[in-house]
Amino acid sequence: MLEDWLAEIRAAPSLEALEAIRVRLLGKKGELTQRLKGLGKLPPEARREEGRRLNEAKRALEAAIESRAGELKEEALARRLAAEAQDVTLPGLPFPAGNLHVLTQVLGELVGIFERMGYRAVLGPEAEEEFYNFDALNIPPHHPARDMHDTFWLKPAEGFEARFPRPLLLRTHTSPIQVRYMSTHTPPFKIVAPGKVFRHEATDATHEAMFHQLEGLVVGERITLADLKGALLAMARALYGPQARVNFRPSYFPFVEPGVEFEVWWENPRTGRGQWLELGGAGMVHPEVFRAVDELREEKGLAPLYRGMTGFAFGLGVERIAMLRYQVPDIRAFFQNRLAFLNQFREEV
Amino acid sequence: MRLPYSWLLELLPEAPAPEELEALLARLGLPVEEMVLVPRPPRGIRFAVVRDAEPIPGTELKALVLDAGREVRVVSGAENARAGVGVAWAEPGTVLPGGFRVETRTLQGRVSEGMALAPAEMGVGEYAGGLLVLPPDALPPGTELAEVWPEERVFDLEITPNRADALSVLGVARDLAAALGLEVRVPDPKPRLADLPFPIGVEVEDPDGADRYLTAYARGLRIGPSPLTAQRRLLAAGQRPINNVVDATNYALFELGNPLHAFDRAALGEGLVVRRARPGERIVTLDGVERLLSREDLVIAAKKGGDTVAVAVAGVIGGANSEVGEETTEVILEAAHFDPVSIRRTARRLGLSTEASYRFERGVDPNLPPLAALRFLELVEAWAGAEVSRNWVDLGGGKPRREVPFRPSYTNRLLGTDFPERDQLEALKRLAIRIEGDTEPYRAYPPTWRVDLAIEEDLVEEVARILGYDKIPETLPAFFPAADNLEADRPYLEEQRLRRVLTGLGFQEVINYVWTSPAHLEGVRAPAPRLLLQNPTNAEENALRTALYPGLLKNLLANRGEASVLFFELGHVFLEEEEVHLAGLLAGPYHRPGWQPGHGEGFFALKGLLEAAAARLGARVEVRPAQVAALHPGIAGEVVWEGRPVGWIGILHPAIAEALEVPAPALFELKLPLPRGRRAFVEPPRFPAAVRDLAVVVPEATPHAEVAAVIRRAAGGHLAALELFDVYRGRPLGEGEKSLAYHLIFRAPDRTLTDQEVDGFVEAVIAALTQQGWRIRG
Structure with missing residues (x-):
């Protein structure tokens, strides 16, 4: 009898069938349950013997049911998993990854290098007053150095003349921020100023009318040209590795004296060949700039603080660094904003 | 400035080899932009003397008979082809530098055996407008020019505006000599000066404009071509040889750096006056252009009768009326010093930049x-057979050196x-700076040619230049900034944070030009331009942008092929004030369709992104219905950030x-x-919430x-x-109705709310909604 039942349990095709068997055998009115209930009618000696036998059978049946249930559940799970399987090689949902413009990336990297050296990044206007762009930087009207800056001059649109009484231009360099900053802040300090600058130039693969610069300015009581070289060397090494070197060549920018152009020794990772890259101009802040700043401060009712200070300033072009790094052949690609171009440059910092 | 190497060697015989020189010049701040090799003329080009030049009727051509060791006939279209001069003749078969092969041709029925050449055709200069014209006795006819015309290395130097002293062979030689410890052979002209009476009167009415005005005199000139070597050098320096007198002024200019001008004495009347131009005064300049002068312009005028007539724009260009030409026999040479600002103003106003200006x-x-004047006299004596005068007029005289302190x-x-x-x-002494004093501060007296050395810092730079910038160590300054600098980078940091938040949400950053066309701004209903470019590179794009979205719309057009575009730009716009804006654009679904449908489109997708950005920044943002010119009137709103209106969001107007x-x-x-989000700490909930749903029609x-x-x-x-969880329209609701379904989540910080309490809250809500005339659904 028990053997038949056990065989029936082992052969149960589903959890439902198994449950039906359990009810039929072990339910309230189940066959075994009935027999157990019938034990009381047996004589005592037979009762004990039969009771033991029936209880053993019950335990055996329960164990068999549990075991079969386990098997059936496993089979059902296996079937479900098989049915749910996906081709994981299918592409995921194409969420946009998001990306900074490549020039923001490079500029951000440069600013980051200087931030780690304790510089603070400051900003200034792009439509600048002639005074800040030229005069205060020791470039008076009719100075030949103005020829070095092909300038986009601005004029108010009709009806806005009264709003813009002073001559405006699109800043030709980030250096006006030097004057703006010093006229409102106390030395010593270290700042960098990233931003767009504009030159009235015919555009071609290497010339753009709009591009980006990073300006640097450090002013204090004993700032030296050697400090400038050290700062630029630290930048060059952060950009191009520990072999990078910095070279100064005499040059001329009216707002610094001495004035230099700086070059960085750069090894092209693709070719392994090195070359000197002209990255920008620099020098020691010209005393005329400090004088203009102090005058401006006095006009604002601030104490003149810059007499007797020394400082260095530098300016460098961002597009050139990006073009070299990514081998971009044409500077004009930066502002066409084609996704196929922008997509290629993924933030490295 | 173009510097021929052979010319430099004449003044600095010990100059280093060209390759070494290039590096040295860069170290001195006179970097070489380009080193050009001007080759010898090709074989087959011979010196020839023009025996006869006969115009060919009905054409601009001339039939030339040349003596090139044998008689040769060629046809030439050059205006300066004339009998009695020497020319460069290319025999048939000569291959010119451009690759052109010279042949015997027939022109206008005349056989031309080879051709007479312009400097450009020979590859020795830029001038292509006429023949190279040489003195007839320059060489024996038939001489191969390649044998007497060596190749020349020319350094094209980039001279910064402060180093005017280096705009001459002498100036560059001096700097090199200082760096190398060499001696310069400064030209020491020794013309045979005759005691000729100075033939005119000279007056300077405006000594501020012309603080030195020297005039010299030469007569008995025979105008003709300059010697071959002089022409060779002038061509290599980028000049066009004209005649022996004009060439002598240019030669002395390039060699020494002083612009010179020679007037035909016959055109000067009783004398010269240096004065400001009169209003409305006109002059035809040497380039054949009639120019209107202004009262600011300094002119040189000839005295004629009671009147004076402008014969040159001082320091800029000469007048055609006093030009030295074929018939000139006497010249007055001007070697002057003019006020730089005045010259620059005039040159700018006339749109002229000459070697002189x-x-x-x-x-x-x-x-x-x-x-410079003596050198000129020496040259015209040698080249034009002139008799030169010992007497000259030097108004203003010599200038003292400036004193600069030096420590x-x-x-x-x-x-x-x-x-x-x-x-x-x-x-400093090597740079010819005189030093006085025994201890610092020393008194330094820079030579007058170094107009750039005015303050102590200038002398510091000279020390660094000569001792070498490579000797400067690398150090890092260590100090703490003054307190008012500490917050200076907040705007930058905020901008960077916004950029990172938006890229984190999937936006691609773009950077657009700040200028655009007023028509585009108007077309997309942006504010009208406030500022215009006076001199745009593209005449149409002459307005500074007044908003960023017009640029984003252009970017959308440039990316038409993309199924989905999510752009942002952070940049300046130019309204009454210059403002910094942030704009975003979403076209197509947030994720584009692939094997799965795309998802997240339109207004609510972009609004959701903006809300997510606000959440990242810890700020509350809401959108209030508003009308915006550029937007769909039914899908437009004002963006209120932390309670303050900061901009707008919507769908572009369909039109x-x-x-x-x-x-x-x-x-x-x-x-x-x-505005920054200001959030105070809120205790996390400790008691369960009660949620009731309510649908309002x-x-x-x-x-x-x-x-x-x-x-x-x-x-x-x-x-x-x-929480809004459903918006429903349709049956059984009436036309023009919608149902908004909300989860209302109630919670008390200190206890579990009872059902009765919550029922009370909901009843109050229902009463308020009903009072609005709305009804509760189901």
Whole structure:
């Protein structure tokens, strides 16, 4: 009898069938349950013997049911998993990854290098007053150095003349921020100023009318040209590795004296060949700039603080660094904003 | 400036080899832009003398008979082809530098056996407008020019505006000599001066404009071509040889740096006056252009009768009326020093930059005129057989050197170096700077040709230049900034944070030009331009942008092929004030369709992104219905950030989208800085919430925000959150109705709310909603 039942349990095709068997055998009115209930009618000696036998059978049946249930559940799970399987090689949902413009990336990297050296990044206007762009930087009207800056001059649109009484231009360099900053802040300090600058130039693969610069300015009581070289060397090494070197060549920018152009020794990772890259101009802040700043401060009712200070300033072009790094052949690609171009440059910092 | 190497060697015989020189010039701050090799003329080009030049009737051509060792006939179209001069003749078979092969040809029925050449055709200069014309006795006819015309290396130097002194062979030679410790052979002209009476009177009415005005005199000139070697050098320096007198002025200019001008004596009447131009005064200049002068322009005028007539624009260009030509026999040479600003103004106003104005506006040595004049006299004596006068007029006279204090300790303080005092003083002396005094501060007297050396820092630079910038160490300054600098980078940091938040949400950053066309701004209903470019590179794009979204729309057009575009730009716009804006654009779904459908499109996708950005920044943002010119009137709103209106969001107006031929994208534009979110700590909930759902039927035009506001007001302080979970239209609702379904989440911070309490809150909400005339659904 028990053997038949056990065989029936082992052969149960589903959890439902198994449950039906359990009810039929072990339910309230189940066959075994009935027999157990019938034990009381047996004589005592037979009762004990039969009771033991029936209880053993019950335990055996329960164990068999549990075991079969386990098997059936496993089979059902296996079937479900098989049915749910996906081709994981299918592409995921194409969420946009998001990306900074490549020039923001490079500029951000440069600013980051200087931030780690304790510089603070400051900003200034792009439509600048002639005074800040030229005069205060020791470039008076009719100075030949103005020829070095092909300038986009601005004029108010009709009806806005009264709003813009002073001559405006699109800043030709980030250096006006030097004057703006010093006229409102106390030395010593270290700042960098990233931003767009504009030159009235015919555009071609290497010339753009709009591009980006990073300006640097450090002013204090004993700032030296050697400090400038050290700062630029630290930048060059952060950009191009520990072999990078910095070279100064005499040059001329009216707002610094001495004035230099700086070059960085750069090894092209693709070719392994090195070359000197002209990255920008620099020098020691010209005393005329400090004088203009102090005058401006006095006009604002601030104490003149810059007499007797020394400082260095530098300016460098961002597009050139990006073009070299990514081998971009044409500077004009930066502002066409084609996704196929922008997509290629993924933030490295 | 173009510097022929052979010319440099004449003044500095010990100059290093060209390759070494290039590096040295760069170290001195006179970098070589380009080193050009001007080759010898090709074989087959011979010296020939023009025996006869006969015009060919009905053409501009001439039939030339040449003596090139044998008689040769060629046809030439050159205006300066004339009998009695020497020319460069290319025999048939000669291959010119451009690859052109010279042949015997027939022109106008005449056989031309080879051709007479212009300097450009020979590859020795830029001038292509006429023949190379040489003295007839320059060489024996038939001589191969290649044998007497060596190749020349030319350094094209980039001279910064402060180094006007280096705009001459002498100036470059001096700097090199100082760096190398060599001697310069300064030209020491020794013309045979005759005691001729000076033939005219000279007056300077405006000594501020012309602080030195020297005039010299030569007569008995025979105008003709300059000698071959002089022409060779002038061509290599980029000049066009004209005649022996004009060439002598240019030669002395390039060699020494003083612009010179020769007037035909016959055109000067009783004399010269240096004065300002009269209003309305006109002059035809040497380039054949009639120019209107202004009262600011300094002119040289000839005295004629009671009147004076302008014969030159001082320091810029000569007048055609006093030009030295074929018939000239006497010249007055001007070697002057003019006010740089005045020259620059005039040159700018006339739109002219000449060799003379370029130098005068940068600063010429005021003590150079006597040497330059003597050199000129020596040259015209040799080249034109002139008799030259010992007598000259030098108004204004010599100028003293400037005194500049100099402290070697300051050099080291500014450079961060340890240069010994002795080395520093020696460096300055090599530059011909006179030093006086026994201890610092020394008195330094820079030579007058160094117009750029005016302050102590200038001398520091000279020390560094001569002792070498490579000697400067690398150090890092260590100090703490003054307190008011500490917050200076906040705007930058905020901008960077916004950029990172938006890229984190999937936006691609773009950077557009700040200029655009007023027509585009108008077309996309942006504010009208406030500022215009006076001199745009593209005449149409002459307005500074007044918003960022017009640029984003252009970017959308440039990316038409993309299924999905999510752009942002953070940049400046130019309204009454210059403002920093942040704009975003979404076209197509947030994730584009692939094997799965795309998802997240339109206004609510972009609004969701903006809300996510706000959440990242810890700020509350809401959108209130508003009308915005550029937007769909029914899908437009004002963006309120932390309670302050900062911009707008919506769908581009369909009329604009249609004109641009794109489906209308979703857009936002905000003005920065955005108010910072200020959030205080809130205890995390400790007691369970009670959630009740409520659906409200309202007219179609009633915004969710209005319904939500009514609910919030009525629900009392225990409403912890209100979530819209369904918007339904259609049966069984009436036409023009919609149902808004909300989860109302109630919670108390200190206990579990009872059902009765919550029922009370909901009843109050229902009463308030009903009072609005709305009804509760189901």
